[in-house]
Amino acid sequence: MSVDPSEFYTPKVIDAQLTGMIKTVGENKYSARLKVPAGILTAGLLESLARLSRAYGRGEVYLTARLGVEIPGISGDRFPEISRALADAGVSLAGCGPRMRTTVACKGTVCPHGNLDTFQLAWEIERRFNDGAVLPHKFKVAVAGCASTCSKPQLNDVGLVGVAEPAVRAEACTGCSVCVEACHLDAVRIVDGKAVIDRAGCVACGDCAKACPLAAMDTPRTGLHLFAGGRWGRERQVGIRIAEFLAGEEALDAVGRIKAWYRDNGARKERLGQTVLRAGVGRFQAAVLGGLPREKWTRITPEAEAGFRVMR
Amino acid sequence: MSAESAAILDITGEVCPMTLVRVRMALDEVGPGGVLRILMAAGEPVASIPRTLKDEGHELLAVERRGDAFSVTVRKRP
Numbered sequence: 001m002s003v004d005p006s007e008f009y010t011p012k013v014i015d016a017q018l019t020g021m022i023k024t025v026g027e028n029k030y031s032a033r034l035k036v037p038a039g040i041l042t043a044g045l046l047e048s049l050a051r052l053s054r055a056y057g058r059g060e061v062y063l064t065a066r067l068g069v070e071i072p073g074i075s076g077d078r079f080p081e082i083s084r085a086l087a088d089a090g091v092s093l094a095g096c097g098p099r100m101r102t103t104v105a106c107k108g109t110v111c112p113h114g115n116l117d118t119f120q121l122a123w124e125i126e127r128r129f130n131d132g133a134v135l136p137h138k139f140k141v142a143v144a145g146c147a148s149t150c151s152k153p154q155l156n157d158v159g160l161v162g163v164a165e166p167a168v169r170a171e172a173c174t175g176c177s178v179c180v181e182a183c184h185l186d187a188v189r190i191v192d193g194k195a196v197i198d199r200a201g202c203v204a205c206g207d208c209a210k211a212c213p214l215a216a217m218d219t220p221r222t223g224l225h226l227f228a229g230g231r232w233g234r235e236r237q238v239g240i241r242i243a244e245f246l247a248g249e250e251a252l253d254a255v256g257r258i259k260a261w262y263r264d265n266g267a268r269k270e271r272l273g274q275t276v277l278r279a280g281v282g283r284f285q286a287a288v289l290g291g292l293p294r295e296k297w298t299r300i301t302p303e304a305e306a307g308f309r310v311m312r
Numbered sequence: 313m314s315a316e317s318a319a320i321l322d323i324t325g326e327v328c329p330m331t332l333v334r335v336r337m338a339l340d341e342v343g344p345g346g347v348l349r350i351l352m353a354a355g356e357p358v359a360s361i362p363r364t365l366k367d368e369g370h371e372l373l374a375v376e377r378r379g380d381a382f383s384v385t386v387r388k389r390p
């Protein structure tokens with residue numbers, strides 16, 4: 001999996017595309033919402049944005065809550081002009097309305113806690129699935145590099161979290177307890193001079209293994225945990241984990257299947273979480289995890305199912 | 313140089329990011345291949361500093377717990 005980010009800055013559709021032009025207050029004024037996958041802007045693009053915001057807006061750009069960029073203050077009669085100028089600068093307008101939104105990622109690629117190249121995964125999700133097609137409602141995907149989940153994957157329709165489950169190599173462990181200090185959840189203890197992991201309390205963030213000065217911990221199980229049905233707003237719902245330790249391709253497949261299932265089963269104006277509640281978590285899980293080995297399906301406990309509810 | 317004759321740095325009173333800054337300054341002093349013993353508080357310093365040293369290619373010679381503090385002995389990359 002190797003994606004060149006410049007691909008996203010080469011728009012395929014240049015015609016006076018209206019998605020991504022957000023009406024703002026003020027007569028005939030719009031904000032151009034730009035696609036910034038994983039929140040990465042090149043220096044060249046920043047220069048173009050500065051130039052375009054002066055030429056078509058009011059010399060400002062706004063950062064959105066999902067790592068996007070908007071150029072405010074554009075007159076509706078200048079749409080064709082700015083569409084062309086944006087295309088020349090190599091930037092696309094982002095989705096708005098009932099469509100997939102730009103994929104968000106934390107900085108897991110460079111963060112010391114990261115278990116995963118979050119930028120690459122977010123770009124790949126964009127490349128494969130963000131086609132601008134109309135869906136029942138908005139559809140948001142977020143990627144996080146570890147269980148700290150800085151990009152809030154559990155509050156997106158689909159969330160992917162990089163995980164690394166530790167295992168102690170007892171013969172190499174000196175019982176120094178650095179790993180005990182590294183674990184935020186008190187899931188490592190020293191027993192008879194050796195580190196022991198409490199599986200029930202461990203969220204597979206991998207911090208203990210990364211901190212071990214003697215490399216006495218391996219991470220034999222790594223991959224991605226998959227959450228679905230999260231959202232935030234007037235109503236809130238925390239996404240439910242439906243699959244675990246997925247390989248990159250398995251996770252990408254699952255994102256595609258979830259999007260297709262939502263397109264086919266979602267009622268108008270209904271977010272994925274509501275559709276899943278209507279269909280039942282078990283049926284949803286079976287529909288979207290089809291070909292995956294059973295041990296990768298998360299067992300949905302009654303507590304997990306009870307927690308997957310709409311909050312106001 | 314043996315661990316016994318190592319330079320000693322006490323950062324038990326520092327918090328992030330000064331913990332790492334002090335370690336970097338002390339490592340500059342000891343020179344390549346030199347040994348430094350760092351006393352640091354339990355918690356965040358010991359969760360991140362040995363790891364950073366390891367990632368940057370220095371050799372960790374010993375890590376011992378001393379009550380609420382840790383002694384971390386490191387040999388600077390040659």
Ligand code: SF4
Binds near residue numbers: 106107148150
């Ligand atoms: S979620 Fe983990 S990897 Fe990503 S930025 Fe936060 S701490 Fe770093």
Ligand code: SF4
Binds near residue numbers: 179211212
């Ligand atoms: S940090 Fe490594 S060597 Fe020290 S107790 Fe933990 S596993 Fe053992």
Ligand code: SF4
Binds near residue numbers: 197
């Ligand atoms: S992987 Fe994370 S949660 Fe699990 S024991 Fe290690 S530090 Fe604790």
